[in-house]
Amino acid sequence: MQPKLVIVLVVGFLVAAIVWFSGVLDQHLAPGTKQAPAPYSGQTQRVGSEPVVAYEAVPGQVIAQQNTKVAARVMAQIEQITVRAGDRVEQGQVLIRLDEQELTTQLQQAKAQVQALQASFTQAQKQLKRAKELFVQGLISQSDIDAATANHDNLSASLQQAQQRQQQAQIALGYATITAPISGRVVERFAEPGDTATPGRDLLAIYNPQQLQLEFAVRERQAVNLKLGDMRQVEIPALGVSQASELVEIVPAADSASRSLLVRLAAPQNAQLLPGLYAQLQLPLPQHEAVMISPQYVYSYGQLDMVLVVERQQLVRRYVRLGRVIGDQVEVLSGLRPGDEIAIDAKPSRL
Template identity: 65%
Template structure:
């Protein structure tokens, strides 16, 4: 009898343990709690404000081409003689006029060459004067029959050689004077100094770039456009460009096309007029928008989309009640934003400001 009671007690204990475990499993599974569909939460208050019925809209898909601002007129000022740089008269960012002196080189060696060339010309000119006199006397003596024809030929040859030497020395003098002028370097165009490539005390060599200047009044936007798009554009065609650094957007015309395609990228280099801005600088990043295709999508005003943490949501009106609907957004089109998911055509959304407690 006692053994039977012990068996019954064991079975009751096991049943009680099983019942407790089942209750715990049911509790944690959430069967006893109320569920709300993910992404949707209904406000209890009745909404009586302005609404908007969502519809499909045509969305023009644009192909964005990266590019940059370039200077149509730019130049590098180079040295034309070998000389030490004496001083720079401008720095990066300075504005210069055409013909303005920007660099001065050491002139001592060049002035010395000019003086030597002048001395050489004077010496040869004196010798030529003496040879002319000798030739004239020789002709007089030959007419009197006092000297032979050979003497006349020698005097003539000496005169002609000296005359040629004088002409050569005069050309050398002219070259030395021109080289001296090259010691004063002037701006070839009016514009703004971009960069200095040397400093006073450095030795400048012929052809060495010393200064870069560009004309800020003649800027362009340059893009490498793929062949399929480039061949549809004609000179004068207006296209949308943007410069993010300046928050600048404008429709500008196509002004130049390089008549050769890049075989590697299969693109053509195209240049558009730059929008007017005093802050525009060469090298700034630019984008070109080219129409690619059109598709249907849902567009809503940006102010109708609310932030909830890092998520975006809209307020959907259903039977007079507000539902908070989380959505995934796409591109911005004409101050409207595309809703990729979470909102369907035909649904109604609230367009007025919502309560602060979301």
């Protein structure tokens, strides 16, 4: 046999063996292999883009335009506090009574001193008048006149000072009864009967519920486009309130740290509105093109959102990031492009 023929036969035998063992000639799938999925033949919807107006949600809070802290002007023990947090008060209503004993004693002492000095001053007036008469008659010298005049002037000054102290003691006694400076509602009570009230220490906090506002720190780029009288949408989630409110105040100074300006809007008329409640201001952003789809085509898995798209007639999971819900559609921020095909009839369980 020719050597070349032997080589050809050996090579042919090896190729046949490799083909046989590789399973190319086998009509059945090997165990553990997965059959290719069938092409998707259901309905689809082509994704497009459309112009939308997005809104920036600016966080803020309800504030009281008129609020005040009630404090004592004299140091004394608290005898009675007539209100608690949540109570409504009228301007001039008695809120707190302090112990008047020490203040009354000080007033009585001041009065007694004034009476004593008044008697001495009256006597000094008489002496000065008599000294002047005697001096005219030549019975006393000029030095006697000078002494009588000095005594008269000293007692006059002392009497004036005593009268001022009496007036101050009278005013201090009046401070023992503390009344409401405004009509409103008590926010908090900082002291109890038996405590010692000192000047500058807050005892009560009161606000006027008829003068509430909404306050927001708006980015300076947005704030410079606002003007007084603008109507903007505001929301108070805790009360389910959403309405347009008027811009009533813009603080004319920017915060250098946050690069924002404080703006205040009129608060909604709601009996449940309270200072400190969370609020949101909706400010429109420039119009832009966005991919919008129906939320029914979005499937959520924990914090992930997914849609089914068709690529080369096959279903493919596509994870997306969603934005605002506008009407009956939701904005897709990433994960879908205009022209993609969404599978309408498919469900994730089929994959």
